[in-house]
Amino acid sequence: MIxxxxxxVPVEIGxxxxxxxxxGDVPLILVARGGQGASRAALPSGPFDPINHRTFEIGLRAxxxxxxxxxxxxxxxxxxxxxxxxxxxxxxxxxxxVSIGYLALTRICGEALTxxxxxxxxxxxxxxxxxxxRGRRPALIDSAIMPGLRxxxxxxxxxxxxxxxxxxxxxxxVHLLFGADGGRFDEENVLDRYxxxxxxxxxxxxxxxxxxxxxxxxxxxxxxEAMQADHRRILATCMGRLRxxxxxxxxxxxxxxxxxxxxxxxxxxxxxxxRHLHKxxxxxxxxxxxxxxxxxxxxxxTGGRPAALFRFRREVLQERPAPGLRVGIRx
Numbered sequence: 109m110i111x112x113x114x115x116x117v118p119v120e121i122g123x124x125x126x127x128x129x130x131x132g133d134v135p136l137i138l139v140a141r142g143g144q145g146a147s148r149a150a151l152p153s154g155p156f157d158p159i160n161h162r163t164f165e166i167g168l169r170a171x172x173x174x175x176x177x178x179x180x181x182x183x184x185x186x187x188x189x190x191x192x193x194x195x196x197x198x199x200x201x202x203x204x205x206v207s208i209g210y211l212a213l214t215r216i217c218g219e220a221l222t223x224x225x226x227x228x229x230x231x232x233x234x235x236x237x238x239x240x241x242r243g244r245r246p247a248l249i250d251s252a253i254m255p256g257l258r259x260x261x262x263x264x265x266x267x268x269x270x271x272x273x274x275x276x277x278x279x280x281x282v283h284l285l286f287g288a289d290g291g292r293f294d295e296e297n298v299l300d301r302y303x304x305x306x307x308x309x310x311x312x313x314x315x316x317x318x319x320x321x322x323x324x325x326x327x328x329x330x331x332x333e334a335m336q337a338d339h340r341r342i343l344a345t346c347m348g349r350l351r352x353x354x355x356x357x358x359x360x361x362x363x364x365x366x367x368x369x370x371x372x373x374x375x376x377x378x379x380x381x382x383r384h385l386h387k388x389x390x391x392x393x394x395x396x397x398x399x400x401x402x403x404x405x406x407x408x409x410t411g412g413r414p415a416a417l418f419r420f421r422r423e424v425l426q427e428r429p430a431p432g433l434r435v436g437i438r439x
Contacts, residue, residue, distance in 0.1 A: 122205045123168040124153040124339065126346035127180060127212040128380075130363045133242075134231050135379045136216070137343060140175040141226030149230060150336035151343065152176055153207075168210055176227040182213040182362040187345050189338060209342040211349055213362040232347065233382075235332045235340055238286075239298060239347065240382045249286055252328040253310065257282045259323050260308035295381050298348035302341060305331060313340060351381050356432040358399060361420040369407050369415040370394060377433060394433065399424055 127138035139149040154171035161167030165183060172180055186209040216229070233240045238249050257278075264278045276284065285301045287293035306314045309322035312334035322328075334340065354360045354377065363376055374390050394400060401421050406414040 118204070120205045121156040122153055122207045123156055123164060123171060123210070124151050124207050124342050125168055125172050125180070125183075125210045125212050126151055126186070126343050127172065127176075127178065127214055128232075128346065128350060128363070129214050129216045129229060130376050130379050131216050131229075133375045133379050135233070136229035137232040137235070137346075138172075138176055138178055138214075139228065139230055140224070148334055148336045149235075149339075151339045152227075153339075156208075164208055165210075172212070175224055177224045178214060178227070180212045180214055182359065184211050185209075186211050186342070186349055189342065207338065207342065209345060211346045213359065215363060215365065232343065235335060235343060236298065236302070236347065237332050238301070239295070241293060241295070242378055242382060242384050245287070245293075248329065248331070252331060253286065253305070254282075254288065256308055256310040256322045256325060256328055257286070257304070260310075295383055296348050296352045298351070299341070299344040302344040306341075311340075313338070354380065354432055355434050358420065358424070358432055360433060364420065367403055367405065367407075367417040367419050369417060370400075371415060373400070373418070397433070398427070399433065 125138075129136045129138070138152065140152045141150070152172045152175045154167070154175070156164060156167050161170065164185070168183070169180060172178065189207040189209060238246050238253060240246060261278045261282060281300075281304055282288055285294075285297055285304055302311070305311045306319075309315060309320050310325060310328070311331050315321045315325075316334070332340075335343065350359065360373070360377060360380065363380075364373060370391055373394065374385055374387065377390075378385055399421060400418040403417045403419050405417045407417050408414050
């Protein structure tokens, strides 16, 4: 057997946190100042130090505290991003970083100013403007995304370029992911939509990483704000995970104060999901779910009639396996 030699490429382990908060109807993501004078937004991140960090999570919390000063509550591991060439040229001999992404949730108190210069909360829809369907189908989809994707689909029909991903053609992926021709828009497929735009050369990171830009892309509006390295991909994974998980686990309450109105809860769910919820259906489902209970107190901060205050019943975690908010989302 002939053993082919290959050049040695060192591997580093990085820890990256997508930390989510909500202020009113605005979903927020915590960003830190990018490294090496970078001007793009960056998620809090740093290398895993096996000498000083007993676990990955301890290392992650240490980097978040150092780079932002923001306390982190709920944390879960998202995904390990290790593909070669995902944010550098595939033939690069620089150290290859395997990024372990985490989803974390925190509550905003007052202005929640960060303690570290350059860190702060930014609206996550500035990075993914095509994901906010609360009002209507975002105009950006038809004005910029669909023209670019149509060109991407047409290139597949050329001899030698026909490819499939997950068993789907490019045209099928466009219809599935962007609700083309009246199709349903699935709010959980955030990462798949970003990956499609990346493959098509329609986002800045794709061109920055050495991929071929989409024909005519220079004439199309900018598709959201780019982030450092592959942090927008990690944020997309975070958004999709949170949108999915809040339907079967009560993670949404990690973003709520101890007591809240049902209107505030609905506003928070809509902010995260990017979709409008039917008010009466939402209230009936929540009140009948035993996930919350009335406190017997009223809120006078609504600007109108006093509203009943509720609290999350943490004991529901022991009562059933999937105590989430399985809300019906209208298209």
